Amino acid sequence: MSAGVLRTVKALAWVVCAWPGADLFYNTYWGDLGVNPVETLRLDTGEAALVILLCTLAVTPLRRLTGWNRLQGLRRMLGLWAFFYALVHLALYILLEQACLYWSDCRLSLIVDDVVKRKFILSGMVSFLAMLPLALTSTKGWIRRLGKRWQKLHRLAYLAGAAGVVHFIWKTKVPEPKPYAYGAILVLLLLARVVIAWQKKRAAAARNAA
Ligand code: HEM
Secondary structure (H helix, E strand, O other), X not given: OOHHHHHHHHHHHHHHHHHHHHHHHHHHXXXXXXXXXXXXXXXXXXXXXXXXXXXXXXXXXXHXXXXXXXXXXXXXXXXXXXXXHHHHHHHHHHHHHOOOOOHHHOOHHHHHHHHHHOHHHXXXXXXXXXXXXXXXXXXXXXXXXXXXHHHHHOOHHHHHHHHHHHHHHHHOOOOOHHHHHHHHHHHHHHHHXXXXXXXXXXXXXXXXXX
């Protein structure tokens, strides 16, 4: 894959990632978010965060499968988009569901209570907190500073994905197939990662034996 093709793929991926946000913004402006606008905003930002997070986790297996090493350049951008939607999703929860529009109205204890009482909120928080250090250390300076530890830190992305899927499953009162489909995709991506790690180990052992 040439640098030009990568640039085109990146531009396309950027537009696809920006689409759900632009769509929500447009529909908010025109008052076209359905009967429950707050719920629409919350659900759509949550789903965008999870889908883009799964796409981020798919980059490495796809790179190994196709041999297009430059694809790795997509990971940071996708991860940051996933974090962006998760942040907006959390902000909507704090501002609208917890009625925290003004600092004086904010009751941190009510948010903590909700996290403790509703297990689906707790899993959402775990997913968000797992994404936070990845977003904060995504700059070139941090990547250099952390070296090998940065790769290890990135295992948190799987925790974020798993907690995100559990959050979606626990959120649905009536069982629906979508969260389980996302769960199945996550399991496949995890398996691919295990196979890649095993192949790397075998190649290293073969090199050492030679
Ligand atoms: C930061 C803490 C989080 C809180 C407090 C939170 C809260 C919520 C709430 C209140 C809902 C809507 C429930 C309903 O209206 O029935 C929801 C739905 C959802 N959230 Fe979160 N969430 C959090 C983090 C996340 C993260 C990090 C992800 C993704 C990785 C995520 C993905 C989802 C999904 C996929 C849905 C369901 C969307 C749908 O039904 O279409 N959430 N969340």
